[in-house]
Amino acid sequence: MSVTVVDVEAAARRIAGRVRRTPVLPVSANLSIKLEHHQHAGSFKPRGAFNRMLSAKEQGKLTGQGVVTASGGNAGTAIAYAARELGVPARVFVPETAPAPKLARLANLGADVVQVGREYAEAFAAAEEDGAATGALFVHAYDQPEIVAGQGTIGLELLEQLEAFDTVLVSVGGGGLIAGIATALGNQARVIGVEPELCPTLHQALAAGKPVDVEVGGCAADSLGARRLGALAYDAVMRYDVDSLLVPDDAIVGARLELWREYRLAVEHGTATAYAALTTNTYRPAPNEHVVLISCGANTDPATLS
Structure with a gap:
């Protein structure tokens, strides 16, 4: 079973007025952050x-x-x-x-x-x-067609909010978010998944040629700790040629603190995982490449930010 952009468009009509149209923060000429951590309940999942x-x-x-x-x-x-x-x-x-x-x-x-x-x-x-x-x-946490289509509405909003962008960096756990965004964007932008080294569900699925169980742990396991990539996510990443990057825990911790200190964004480690791809140069944007970061969750203890 596959989720299509028609499903995502139907989801957008269905949930209109129920969820927030979250803003996009322009960080620089070539970096924007979609502030989905301001969504109801503190994450994209509603x-x-x-x-x-x-x-x-x-x-x-x-x-x-x-x-x-x-x-x-x-x-x-x-x-x-x-x-x-x-x-x-x-x-x-x-x-x-x-x-x-x-x-x-x-x-x-x-x-x-x-x-x-x-x-x-x-x-x-x-x-x-x-x-x-x-x-x-x-209601599955991430691997149902309606769930994936709903998360994909973030991608439709990006197309309306930004004149142009090249790449979207998305933190990956079970894969519902990246599956939805990749489906919504199609070939209009490149989508790259970023995972903790200790929660490599997408990375291992791509290596094995199918979703497989993996051991999970580390600082982001509370939000990215699915043990297996969803079947719908695997279908989407294969259809849209989604890549996977891995980042270490210390980089995730540092990226989370940097998001707070530099931009006053109080986010969880799962969100910081995507940003860590940039802070560590694990992902190196080309000159003038416009990158969008999905800030996916804010359910964190603010006392740990300083």
């Missing part, structure tokens, strides 16, 4: 969450049982937020190891939080079983 739920509602599949998902991170928060706004219940399965602040935030958004198992995979399996048993709509 775009996909709203599209998934509203599409299901159109088809009569969003019932009084609401939605169910597995995620203690940005996806869970976004899904809980969208469910609250649409007036349906949300049940979020998380591992027993999930930190208390994330559980509290989900609860504050009105979600029913269920802790199952020690690892995300156990919570994911329990969420799928719950959806099948109760009739609640299962």
Whole structure:
């Protein structure tokens, strides 16, 4: 199954008025930052969450049982937020190891939080079983067509907000964001994925010729710690010739601090991963190449910025 630009355009119409049209910050003549960390719930993910739920509602599949998902991170928060706004219940399965602040935030958004198992995979399996048993709509964190199409609306906004740009740098975890943006842009700009060396899902998928399980860790694992690239993401990166770059943790930490000190952008390590490709010269733009950085999330502890 593939997601097309027609799907992304339909998503843009569907979620209009539900999400923020986030601004683009011109850093220099050849660098712009799309401030998606100013989105509702602190990340880009409400775009996909709203599209998934509203599409299901159109088809009569969003019932009084609401939605169910597995995620203690940005996806869970976004899904809980969208469910609250649409007036349906949300049940979020998380591992027993999930930190208390994330559980509290989900609860504050009105979600029913269920802790199952020690690892995300156990919570994911329990969420799928719950959806099948109760009739609640299962919302995947990144690997569903409606999710990918919703995230792709960022790409459509860029085409409207900037007269021209050459390259988009996107942090990659499960791949829903980069799949959507690559689909929206097609051949109008180059899309490059940037990953932590300790969370190389896209890099390993390209090397293996298919999505494969990888060990994940490091400072950005809370937002980019998917163990396998999504099937839809793999399809998109192959269709649109998306490259993968790896950056080390120390560079990510430094890039996050630089984004705060230089531009007063308080972002999470996942966002800083894309910027680290520039600060380390892992990606070297050509002369006059206009690069756009997607600032994808702000769910971070501001006390760690100085």
